[in-house]
Amino acid sequence: MYDIGAVRNHSEQASTSGNIDLIEAQHANAIIELQTLDSGDRYQSTILAVDPTARTIEIDEVFPSGFNAPHGAALNVTLRLTHNRRVTFSTRLLRAGCARYELAMPPGFTYNQRRNCYRFKITPALSAGAEFRDAHDYYCSAQLLDISLTGARLQLNHQIDVAPDQLLHQLTFKLLGSDFLCSAVIKNCTRHTDGRAIVGVEFKSMPRPQQRALEKILAQLHRNLARHKAERRATDTHKLH
Secondary structure (H helix, E strand, O other): OEEEEEOOOOOHHHHOOOOEEHHHHHHOOOEEEEEEOOOOOEEEEEEEEEEOOOOEEEEOOOEOOOOOOOOOOEEEEEEEOOOOOEEEEEEEEEEOOOOOEEEEOOOOEEOOHHHHOOOEEOOOOOOOOEEEEOOOOOEEEEEEEEEOOOEEEEEEOOOOOOOOOOEEEEEEEEEOOEEEEEEEEEEEEEEOOOOOEEEEEEEEOOOHHHHHHHHHHHHHHHHHHHHHHHHHHHHHHHHHO
């Protein structure tokens, strides 16, 4: 992995653009451009995940091949956003490793994950379900309906009393083979005619390694979704011709 740290004086274009929602570029599978300042060579990649605590941006493999910038090399990075917006900031290469890279989140950039988090619908093939202890310490199982970086929607398998602001203890679930454990707070709830509830929950106290694992899984799901949409568009275009 390459670690890339932003230099203190990032470009004027980035500083005057205000708060940039990096999640926009991530969810849109937007191309980012890398330019080495010594040679002027240009490369491209996409955003995989953003760590708002460490203020780092993880990006995918760089293409075309041949990116071999030395330690400490200065780079310019350009984000392509919606409505033909582009934002450029300066970085430098800190260390090299495998074919993934980290960029530092420059000053003035934000990761507005609560407002813009994309929710993925979950099928039984992706998750075996969830379990938790309710406010009365009763065991309950649930189906995981959708999930984002900050919360999920659960369909409860038991008829129990639930309400907004209620705490769910020891919420556990498995997603694509990875195990997750945290507490959660109910933000909203609705009920079926049979009395079972569907609750929207916000994750609390999820360990940072699990947050990173969840970010990577959601990034992979998003890439798969974007690839599927692109293939479907290509098929539809081919049929028109």
